[in-house]
Amino acid sequence: MGNPIDFIAERLPLDDVMDALKHKQVPVHKRTIFYYLGGICLYLLIVQVITGILLLFYYQPTEALAYESVKFIMTKVNFGWLVRSIHAWSANLLIFSLFIHLFSTFLLKAYRPPRELTWMTGMALFGICLGLGFTGYLLPWNELAYFATKIGTEMPASIPVVGDLIKEFLRGGPSVTGVTLTRFFAFHIWILPLALAGVVGIHLLLVQKLGMSRPLSQESKNNRSMPFLPHFALRDLNVWLVVLAVLLGLSYYFPAHLGNPADPLSPTPIGILPEWYFLFMFQSLKLLPAHILGIEGELVGMMFFGLAALFVLLVPFIDKKSANGLKSPLFTAIGWVMIAFVIGMTIWGRLG
Amino acid sequence: MAEMQHKSGSTDRGKKQSIKQPTKRDFLTTSLVGFSTALAGFILYPLARFLKQPPSAGGNIKRTIAAKIDEVPVDSGKIFRFGNEPGIVLRTPSGELKAFTAVCTHLSCTVQYVPEEAYILCACHNGKYDLNGQVISGPPPRPLEEFKVDVQADDIVVTRA
Amino acid sequence: MKQTILEKTRMNKSHKVRNQSLSIVCALVLFTTSATLSYAESDTEIGAHLKDNTCISCHLNEVDDDNTELTEHFLDGIHARRGIFCADCHGGDPTAEDEDDAMDESAGFVGIPEREDIPEFCAKCHADPNYIRGFNPNLPTDQFAKYKISGHGKLLFKNHDSKVAVCTSCHGVHGILPPDDPKSPVYISNIPETCSNCHSDSTYMAGRDLPTDQFDKYQHSVHGIALLENGDRGAPACTGCHGSHDARRPEPSGVANTCAQCHNFIREMFVASPHKAAFDDEDISECEVCHGNHNIQKVTDDMLAGGDESVCAECHDSDSKGWAVAQEMSAHIITLRNKIDSISHIVDSARKIGMDAEDAIYTLKEAKNELVKSRALVHTFVADDVSAVTDVGLEKVKEAGVSGQELLENFDFRKRGFLVSLSVILLLSILLTMKIRAMNGSSNVSE
Incomplete structure (x- = not known):
């Protein structure tokens, strides 16, 4: 059989991949820093997969044992507190990095042809990650998670015709119960990660195939770049080390909470808020009047967010100017307005 | 983030000062490998410890092994730990195994079985319960919660409803 | 249904029927009993079932404007449910069509009894063991006898003071419910309010x-909190200490026995102590002197030797032996309490940061157990008895302290691990930065 490495190399197209990576160049300019975000997201995703699998060794997804098993992980299992805290913090950092990755890509117009699909798969990944955050939040089956889920699954109910159907599908019945828990578990452990793996594969393939986008604003200034291997990869690695340090620090100083076990019969605690990344939507919907032009306010809000998401998803096809290599200040402005809206609403939601 | 910017900014500076001493670079590579190995160790150690069997099997507050069967002869009781609370498993004079919470409903003292008299006593204020957990006398306002008792091989297994 | 009617017929036969009209009533009642519970549902049904009972047909339809007393209250009450109707108490002939015949006083019609006559009115049946046995063999028949020796009864019969409570004051009138019915005014948790109807009314109670x-x-x-707020039906209402039908002020010697109904252990300790003889000599009621009566509060450790709150200091001078004992007992208890508090604090903070504090919490609970026990033991008034228990508690606290210490050490390990791994990561990062710089020196960024 000879050298086992050669044996594998002959049969697997590793050389092709290595060749592609060797030829990959990363543009060097004022905004190079934003190229790290994709890597950070990927890194955090890997952390999520590893810590998630570890948690699965002890977690028990039933109404009776979910809380107890998480408590067991936090108190009895060696380093269980660390694994769970990293999983929780990494999830938050991942969503945060995704937000920055998304908005920086938007503002730098990296969605320009030929990267429309990269953009759209990225949007899909963002949606999947939000879904993972939402489903994962319920799994410890504590008071906060229970009521946040109750509020979260109530939202689609305002959609006409299918609203109640969606709500009942998410909950596995008319209310949040143990069935919801096992359902969310299935989403969190199988369905969403499987989808994620597929889409991440396509996203990465596209990034490798199409290379990094050089922003329009930087195109005229210089044409400098550095090879991905090893120059940029080592920098990536360095950033990952820093992120690991941040994760450890957050987990050590602010270990994940457990709170009180969920009690479906107790009244909703006052001032219950969804996870911070849903707060801007939650706050916007809260501000809307009960009825707008005879339509239910919440429905108008849901429609607004639906259309906004659709707009962002299809922006490569809408933004004709940047597609033609022209400056597109209108879309830059839209990007900033969206950022201001999300940040403003999040702060308002937290304080109000 | 600022740090990152600094690093990418340092690219230009790095270009100017070319380091050519091979010994220094060897040292750098060696220490990189060394510290990477150390970091791998720091990651793998907690991981291995995490996967190792935890000090006490659990995550289950609904069921526990209260005692070995021969620890509770006829007309005796034994206190066992049930999560954070004590429980009492006893064998009545007629040989029946029973288990209750050992937390008195009056002021949360731990109760005990009184042999021959065949009742459960809370020594703090002399609260007495019968062998069904019902209050016979004294200040306890409520009966003791009863647990389900099963015998598996030599173990008395107690289950909370 | 047939069987119940037969049974009741037999029952009524076996007890010599009180008078003729009663037997007729009984027959009628038996005829109607089966539907009694549904009477209240509709007037037509009541009419249908009771069309032959002239008391009801007249009073329901013609005489009284307000029928709720009859339709809602009486028919829901225990008497109607057991087949006791108007004439069984008030006399008269419910089969007579004519008003004068139906309410003929010479034929035993009583009508509305005077308030003073009510106890005897009820006692006609309720003091007759033979009669009551037929309905409920466990129902006592000594209420009237007890009432006569109660504070209420004495005033009523000796002073003809008709403002005092009679049967109906507490039990209600027509719709009398059994005492285990939560709607009954004499249901355990309703008793305090029932008594307070009169006893908290300063106008009504004026001159007493x-x-x-x-x-x-x-x-x-x-x-009060246990019964009214927490729903502990084992906690005493007014009647728990004063009695119900024989309600009156307890005598000093009786107070302690009353408390001992539940707090028997404390009482045993007290009786064995030197205080018993001393209190008896002075004719001081035992428990009440320190704990009060209606206003008994949760005891505090300060009641021993805590300055103004000390109940011991009420009798014992600061240089007396008794005071020394109080101080000693207090010191033992407070030492244990404070130790528990301080260890609890450590353990709790460890628990909050996610440490496994279960063992320590469990041991602390055992220590608290001893603390509760030691507080009960002050009633022996022997400092050594108290310290024997607090010493066990202190052992437990020590044990909890050791596991608390282990937690903190464990936390130290966490901290060291965090700091070391953080240093490794940062050093590695610095080395990597150096490596990157070194690489930039050899291979340039392409233009």
């Missing part, structure tokens, strides 16, 4: 040598 603040005090006492 009685306070009117008992209810206010009681409802904020340990017993």
Whole structure:
């Protein structure tokens, strides 16, 4: 059989991949820093997969044992507190990095042809990650998670015709119960990660195939770049080390909470808020009047967010100017307005 | 983030000062490998410890092994730990195994079985319960919660409803 | 249904029927009993079932404007449910069509009894063991006898003071419910309010040598909170200490026995102590002197030797032996309490940061157990008895302290691990930065 490495190399197209990576160049300019975000997201995703699998060794997804098993992980299992805290913090950092990755890509117009699909798969990944955050939040089956889920699954109910159907599908019945828990578990452990793996594969393939986008604003200034291997990869690695340090620090100083076990019969605690990344939507919907032009306010809000998401998803096809290599200040402005809206609403939601 | 910017900014500076001493670079590579190995160790150690069997099997507050069967002869009781609370498993004079919470409903003292008299006593204020957990006398306002008792091989297994 | 009618017929036959009209009533009642519970549902049904009962047909339809007393209250009450109808208490002939015949006093019609006559009115049946046995063999028949020796009864029969409580004051009139019915005014948790109807009304109670603040005090006492707020039906209502039908002021010697109904262990300790003889000599009621009566509060450790709150200091001078014992007992208890508090604090903070504090919490609970026990033991008034228990508690606290210490050490390990791994990561990062710089020196960024 000879050298086992050669044996594998002959049969697997590793050389092709290595060749592609060797030829990959990363543009060097004022905004190079934003190229790290994709890597950070990927890194955090890997952390999520590893810590998630570890948690699965002890977690028990039933109404009776979910809380107890998480408590067991936090108190009895060696380093269980660390694994769970990293999983929780990494999830938050991942969503945060995704937000920055998304908005920086938007503002730098990296969605320009030929990267429309990269953009759209990225949007899909963002949606999947939000879904993972939402489903994962319920799994410890504590008071906060229970009521946040109750509020979260109530939202689609305002959609006409299918609203109640969606709500009942998410909950596995008319209310949040143990069935919801096992359902969310299935989403969190199988369905969403499987989808994620597929889409991440396509996203990465596209990034490798199409290379990094050089922003329009930087195109005229210089044409400098550095090879991905090893120059940029080592920098990536360095950033990952820093992120690991941040994760450890957050987990050590602010270990994940457990709170009180969920009690479906107790009244909703006052001032219950969804996870911070849903707060801007939650706050916007809260501000809307009960009825707008005879339509239910919440429905108008849901429609607004639906259309906004659709707009962002299809922006490569809408933004004709940047597609033609022209400056597109209108879309830059839209990007900033969206950022201001999300940040403003999040702060308002937290304080109000 | 600022740090990152600094690093990418340092690219230009790095270009100017070319380091050519091979010994220094060897040292750098060696220490990189060394510290990477150390970091791998720091990651793998907690991981291995995490996967190792935890000090006490659990995550289950609904069921526990209260005692070995021969620890509770006829007309005796034994206190066992049930999560954070004590429980009492006893064998009545007629040989029946029973288990209750050992937390008195009056002021949360731990109760005990009184042999021959065949009742459960809370020594703090002399609260007495019968062998069904019902209050016979004294200040306890409520009966003791009863647990389900099963015998598996030599173990008395107690289950909370 | 047939069987029940037969049974009742037999039952009524076996007890010599009181008078002729009663037997007729009984027959009628038996005829109607089966539907009694549904009477209240509709007037037509009542009419249909009771069309032959002239008491009801007249009073329901013609005489009284307000029928709720009859339709809602009486028919829901225990008497109607057991087949006791109007004429069984008030006499008269419910089969007579004519008003004068139906309510012929010479034929035993009583009508509305005078308030003073009510106890005897009820006692006609309720003091007759033979009669009551047929309905409920466990129902006592000594209420009237007891009532006569109660504070209420004495005033009623000796002073003809008709303002005092009679049967109906507490039990209601027509719709009398059994005492285990939560709607009954004499259901255990309703008793304090029932008594307070009169006893908290200063106008009504004017001219009597009685306070009117008992209810206010009681409802904020340990017993009041236990019964009224926490629903502990084992906690005493007014009747728990005063009795019900024989309600009156307890004699000093009786107070302790009353408390001992539940707090028997404390009482045993007290009786064995030197205080017993001393209190008897002075004719001081035992428990009440320190703990009060209606306003009994949760005990505090300061009641021993805590300055103004000390109940021992009421009798014992600061240089007496008794005071020394009080101080000693207090010191033992407070030492244990404080140790528990400080260790609890450590353990709790460890628990909050996610450490496994279960063992320490469990051991602390055992220590608290001893603390509760030691507090009960002050009633022996022997400092060594108290310290024997607090010493066990201190052992437990020590044990908990050791596991608390282990937690903190464990936390130290966490901290060291965090700091070391953080240093490794940062050093590695610095080295990597150096490596990157070194690489930039050899291979340039392409233009």
